[in-house]
Structure formats: structure tokens, C-alpha cells
Amino acid sequence: MNTPKVSIITVNYKQKEVTADLLRSILLSGYPNLEVILVDNESDGSDETFYCSHYPGLRYLYSPENVGFAGGNNLGIQASNGEYLFFLNNDTEISSGLIEHLLEGFADHQVGAVSPVIRYAENPTRIQFAGYTAIHPLTGRNSPLRQLPTESWSESPYFHGAAVLISRKVIEQAGVMPEEYFLYYEELDWSEKIRKNGFQILVAREVSIIHKESISTGKNSPLKVYYQTRNRIRFMKENSSLYGLFLSFFLLVSFPKNLLRLPEKHRNAFWLGCKDALVRKQFGWKNPVYFRA
Structure with a gap:
């Protein structure tokens, strides 16, 4: 079985135990060729031992300043070596076989990014994301699809920033995550850039993650x-x-x-x-x- 190197990048902002849950799930996922990078925003680096105890071999990066979701992920990109980069929110958890399945989506060379289905942690039978609608030209808003698509692989105009696997060649062409947004809409903008470079975005129907939504910012703050x-x-x-x-x-x-x-x-x-x-x-x-x- 082909197992290309995958760099998992996650950004933490003052959520030690939540991030530890993610690291434990990655350890149990079983993919044999992983590099795990944790970017600790607005930190003094003192928590490195804590995080490494949950994932031996973790690459721990700390930023004294809060550089945001995009800035943190971009620090991870700079430090990564994987052929594919898997961006995961620190408030998610993954399961065995997920990474292997997402990689299958890149069999078509026009595919640039693949997201799994995302389920709510408090009720995993409920779907948070199974693709997106297009941005409405008047409102500037779009909506997540909350029902499983009929196809195993469905195209979406945008991926979800909580969980997306992107090939390095795509990032080299489309550029890194736009940092001007700091928080929210950056993954939609990045999706636009990826599609403008000729790549498709897919959602994998057969696999999912759980997401403890908006822990850092609050659901309606x-x-x-x-x-x-x-x-x-x-x-x-x-x-x-x-x-x-x-x-x-x-x-x-x-x-x-x-x-x-x-x-x-x-x-x-x-x-x-x-x-x-x-x-x-x-x-x-x-x-x-x-x-x-």
C-alpha cells in the first residue's frame, strides 16, 4: 500500500485538554507515515512536555503572539515536510482509516483538496458539514450541506477549515492560507484560490470526524x-x-x-x-x- 508522508497541522489557542484529545486520536489512527505539528498560539513554550506526552515525536512550535488561525497554519506549513498536509482544528478528533481514505481522493490529479464529513461531537448522528453551497452574490453567505451526498466523492466549491487534506503541489501553486482575515472566511478565500488554479475540491462521503464547534471563540460570541x-x-x-x-x-x-x-x-x-x-x-x-x- 502506498503511504505518502502526511503532515498533520493543528493550531492551539489556550485549549490544552481539547488539543490533547486530538493528539490521542491521531496516535490511535494508525497511519504509518505521519508528521504531527502543533502550533501553540500566544504561548511561552512551557507546555511542550505536556503535549509531547500525548504524542511522542510531536513537532511543537510556539508563537509568543496570537497569529490567528491562518498565521498559525502557515507556520506549520513552513515547518512541514509531508507530500500532503492535513489541516485539523484542535477541537476535532479523527479515527482509524480516515487518512488512507482521504488520500484516495487524489487519484484524480485535478483534485487539490479533500475534506471528510464533519459531525457534531455532542451528537455524532448530526452532520455539521458534507459540502458547501456557493456564496450568494447578494448576502455574501453560504450554507453547509447537512445531508450525506449520494456519491462517495462529491465536489464542493469550498472545503471546511476544520479538516482538509491538501497536496503540497497545490499549495506551491495557489499560495498559503491568507492571513489578512485572521479568523473566519480564510478557508473560503483559500478555496477560491485553489479552484482558480484549476483544482477541484472534494468531500469524502465514507469517512467523518467529530468537531467540538467554536470552542475557542464561542458559538455566538x-x-x-x-x-x-x-x-x-x-x-x-x-x-x-x-x-x-x-x-x-x-x-x-x-x-x-x-x-x-x-x-x-x-x-x-x-x-x-x-x-x-x-x-x-x-x-x-x-x-x-x-x-x-
Whole structure:
């Protein structure tokens, strides 16, 4: 059996026990040719022994600054040696045979990235992701498909950032994960770049992971509202030929709707996201102190 070297890259941000669960699952997965890289965001490096106790041979990288989801993954890319790179959220867990099956998707050389089905950890019978719809040109939003596709391999316009296997040759052509977003929409932008370079994105119906969704940011936190609002505007400007139409809809419909319906903390985060995207044109990291009560 062909077992190319796979580099697993995961980014941790102050979630030691959650990340340890992932490392234990990787150890039990059984793939024989793995390199596991953990990027520890906003860390002093003192937790290296803890993580290595859960995965002997772990390559531990720490960043004194929080460089975000994309920045952390890019540090992992720079340090990696695998022919394929498997990006996993630290709040996921994998199972035996997953990696082998995902690699089968690359039998077609036009395939650039493969995601598994993603299930909710609290109820694995529920599907979080089995592909994505296209981004709507007016709203700048899309939706995950929550039913298994009929085909074993189905094409999707975007992969899910929580779990995706990408070949190194694709990254060399399309570039690394865009860091300007810091958090949210970066995997959609990266998907666009990969497809523009002529590669397909697949979802593997037969395998899945579990995902403890939004542990670091909170499922409906003001921080999440800020980044999703700001980055949705940036994504559409970078990738949509109908950006002017989107912006008109956003300002006339989405903007007043959100200011009316959101709770105060979330409304302030939404307003700040709009201001940073449209007026200040500031992207990257935002100090979380802005989003505290």
C-alpha cells in the first residue's frame, strides 16, 4: 500500500485538554507515515512536555503572539515536510482509516483538496458539514450541506477549515492560507484560490470526524460576529465580480437589520466589523478587549 508522508497541522489557542484529545486520536489512527505539528498560539513554550506526552515525536512550535488561525497554519506549513498536509482544528478528533481514505481522493490529479464529513461531537448522528453551497452574490453567505451526498466523492466549491487534506503541489501553486482575515472566511478565500488554479475540491462521503464547534471563540460570541462581519465584506471585495451589488444590499438591508435585531454587545461588534472593513480598512488581529462586557 502506498503511504505518502502526511503532515498533520493543528493550531492551539489556550485549549490544552481539547488539543490533547486530538493528539490521542491521531496516535490511535494508525497511519504509518505521519508528521504531527502543533502550533501553540500566544504561548511561552512551557507546555511542550505536556503535549509531547500525548504524542511522542510531536513537532511543537510556539508563537509568543496570537497569529490567528491562518498565521498559525502557515507556520506549520513552513515547518512541514509531508507530500500532503492535513489541516485539523484542535477541537476535532479523527479515527482509524480516515487518512488512507482521504488520500484516495487524489487519484484524480485535478483534485487539490479533500475534506471528510464533519459531525457534531455532542451528537455524532448530526452532520455539521458534507459540502458547501456557493456564496450568494447578494448576502455574501453560504450554507453547509447537512445531508450525506449520494456519491462517495462529491465536489464542493469550498472545503471546511476544520479538516482538509491538501497536496503540497497545490499549495506551491495557489499560495498559503491568507492571513489578512485572521479568523473566519480564510478557508473560503483559500478555496477560491485553489479552484482558480484549476483544482477541484472534494468531500469524502465514507469517512467523518467529530468537531467540538467554536470552542475557542464561542458559538455566538461578539468576537465571532466581528470577524465574520468584517471578513465577509473583505471576501466579497476580493472574490466577487458583483461586489458593488453586494455592498448595496449589505448597506440597505443587512446593516439596518443587524443593528435592530442584535443584542447590544453583538451590535457593537457588528458595527466595529463594518467600520474596520469599509472605513478604516483594518484587517488582521483585533484586541479581544473590544468585545468584553
